[in-house]
Amino acid sequence: MPTHRRPAAGDGRARKNAHMTQHDLIVIGAGMAGLAAAEKCASRGWQVAVVDDQPYGGTCALRGCDPKKILRRAAEVVESARLMAGRGVGVRGGGPGDGGSDVEGGGDAGGLAIDWADLVAYKRGFTDPAPARMEANLTRLGIRTLHGVARFVGADALDIDGERHTAAHILVATGAVPRPLDFPGHEHVLDSTGFMELATLPERILFLGGGFVSFEFAHVAVRAGSRTVIIDRHPRPLKQFDPDLVERLVASGARAGVEVWRSSTISRIERIGTELRVTVETDGVPREVAADLVVHGAGRIPDLARLDLGAAGVAYDTHGVTVTEHLQSTTNPAVWAAGDAAASPGLPLTPVAVVEAKVAASNMLKGDRAELYATPDHTGTPAGVFSIPELVRVGLLEHEAHDAGIDVDVRLTDTSGWYSSYRIGGTTSAVKVLVDRATDRVIGAHLLGPDYAELANTFALAIKVGLTRRQLAAAPALYPTLGSDLSSML
Ligand SMILES: Cc1cc2nc3c(=O)[nH]c(=O)nc-3n(C[C@H](O)[C@H](O)[C@H](O)COP(=O)(O)OP(=O)(O)OC[C@H]3O[C@@H](n4cnc5c(N)ncnc54)[C@H](O)[C@@H]3O)c2cc1C
Numbered sequence: 374m375p376t377h378r379r380p381a382a383g384d385g386r387a388r389k390n391a392h393m394t395q396h397d398l399i400v401i402g403a404g405m406a407g408l409a410a411a412e413k414c415a416s417r418g419w420q421v422a423v424v425d426d427q428p429y430g431g432t433c434a435l436r437g438c439d440p441k442k443i444l445r446r447a448a449e450v451v452e453s454a455r456l457m458a459g460r461g462v463g464v465r466g467g468g469p470g471d472g473g474s475d476v477e478g479g480g481d482a483g484g485l486a487i488d489w490a491d492l493v494a495y496k497r498g499f500t501d502p503a504p505a506r507m508e509a510n511l512t513r514l515g516i517r518t519l520h521g522v523a524r525f526v527g528a529d530a531l532d533i534d535g536e537r538h539t540a541a542h543i544l545v546a547t548g549a550v551p552r553p554l555d556f557p558g559h560e561h562v563l564d565s566t567g568f569m570e571l572a573t574l575p576e577r578i579l580f581l582g583g584g585f586v587s588f589e590f591a592h593v594a595v596r597a598g599s600r601t602v603i604i605d606r607h608p609r610p611l612k613q614f615d616p617d618l619v620e621r622l623v624a625s626g627a628r629a630g631v632e633v634w635r636s637s638t639i640s641r642i643e644r645i646g647t648e649l650r651v652t653v654e655t656d657g658v659p660r661e662v663a664a665d666l667v668v669h670g671a672g673r674i675p676d677l678a679r680l681d682l683g684a685a686g687v688a689y690d691t692h693g694v695t696v697t698e699h700l701q702s703t704t705n706p707a708v709w710a711a712g713d714a715a716a717s718p719g720l721p722l723t724p725v726a727v728v729e730a731k732v733a734a735s736n737m738l739k740g741d742r743a744e745l746y747a748t749p750d751h752t753g754t755p756a757g758v759f760s761i762p763e764l765v766r767v768g769l770l771e772h773e774a775h776d777a778g779i780d781v782d783v784r785l786t787d788t789s790g791w792y793s794s795y796r797i798g799g800t801t802s803a804v805k806v807l808v809d810r811a812t813d814r815v816i817g818a819h820l821l822g823p824d825y826a827e828l829a830n831t832f833a834l835a836i837k838v839g840l841t842r843r844q845l846a847a848a849p850a851l852y853p854t855l856g857s858d859l860s861s862m863l
Pocket residue numbers: 401402403404405406407424425426427428430431432433434436437438439441521522523524546547548549565586676679680711712713714721722723724726759
């Protein structure tokens with residue numbers, strides 16, 4: 374095990390010599406986790422450097438959450454117009470757009486359509502300026518910004534593009550990358566970053582994997598006029614979410630044109646001219662399907678391959694850097710990890726990455742006083758798929774509550790006939806709330822419906838602070854808002 378002195382609390386001043394700066398902290402990865410930790414430590418006077426080989430900002434801001442939701446906005450507008458078509462909404466002078474959609478009982482919105490190139494350009498209006506702004510902010514905070522691939526060359530040393538940098542603490546915040554695929558022709562599969570940069574959206578798109586990425590992108594692409602199929606190897610997609618609500622989402626997606634092929638996978642892709650010849654196996658039986666594009670939605674793995682963690686004696690596995698509950702490497706005390714790159718219990722989501730980074734930073738700042746170290750608390754952290762409508766989960770699933778031996782009251786309500794649904798033209802929506810009968814506390818909330826992700830934040834707070842069903846139902850809400858439906862959902 375590497376041994377070296379780490380600064381005790383308050384002695385975080387960096388040493389300098391003619392050849393290099395020894396930092397208090399080098400953060401590898403300028404994503405949500407890396408930036409949160411760097412800013413916290415710099416605000417306490419530490420000499421901090423951040424390194425990234427890509428533009429600053431990481432996945433969420435540049436290639437994930439934020440740009441994705443800009444693309445989705447266009448699809449939401451088209452969908453909202455369709456739901457209200459024939460109910461007072463149409464495009465003046467416009468002819469029928471796609472021959473009439475029967476999505477959720479609405480009609481054609483009279484020629485309203487997504488211009489993909491314009492939409493991607495609009496998205497870039499947000500993402501392109503972000504790295505310079507973020508880097509300038511770090512510089513203003515006194516944080517050194519480095520560019521290049523970081524690789525360990527010792528227990529407390531990194532090589533960054535041929536230069537050696539040492540630090541008392543090194544935070545691995547390198548995020549995740551699409552899981553490598555190995556079937557013949559896998560090189561034809563486009564990843565999520567590539568999808569959001571497409572100049573045009575082709576007609577026939579297959580999405581490999583039935584998780585977050587595929588559902589979110591397929592629900593956008595279908596509203597932009599593509600034919601979409603999600604191919605998942607399990608009988609049930611979106612396994613982390615409530616099965617009853619997943620089936621309703623799949624059914625409403627099918628009406629919009631998103632097919633889901635279950636117990637299926639892709640075993641081969643061949644390019645023939647401009648077309649892809651894709652072999653899809655369902656329950657082991659192969660068939661050939663023609664497509665214009667195949668998109669990777671088959672999971673992500675921690676981005677550790679370029680770090681040479683072995684050179685620093687840092688243990689890791691397929692879930693990330695092996696860490697203690699306070700996010701320190703189990704085998705090298707100089708190294709910490711947070712976000713998608715850490716093998717912590719937290720899900721690979723942005724709010725989790727930020728909480729972990731802040732906890733890791735606060736623990737590093739405490740020096741050797743391990744008795745003061747904190748652990749991240751992810752109780753009530755919501756997870757949501759931004760399909761149309763969105764699907765959200767907070768707290769326990771029904772089967773998890775039963776497995777934990779909780780006497781649970783399960784309240785599943787179809788809200789599609791409620792006023793709030795009628796107002797927007799009628800849509801698929803439902804809610805499942807789990808209440809612990811012994812304590813009356815809300816322990817799980819599962820939501821499917823337009824803008825229901827906003828309701829998730831209230832449930833998240835309730836679960837985090839341990840509110841009872843009665844307390845939550847009694848909270849006054851502005852009327853008429855979606856929030857005012859909450860008490861009826863309980
Ligand atoms: C398409 C998509 C949509 C998503 N949507 C959502 C959402 O709506 N909500 C949500 O909560 N989460 C979402 N996520 C997940 C979320 O983006 C991640 O959980 C979050 O960005 C993780 O942050 P991080 O700081 O751990 O890593 P990242 O943001 O990935 O940052 C890691 C950085 O490290 C750099 N790096 C890696 N290796 C090295 C190296 N050796 N040297 C130098 N630099 C290196 C990378 O270039 C990268 O910039 C989405 C993910 C994807 C892919």
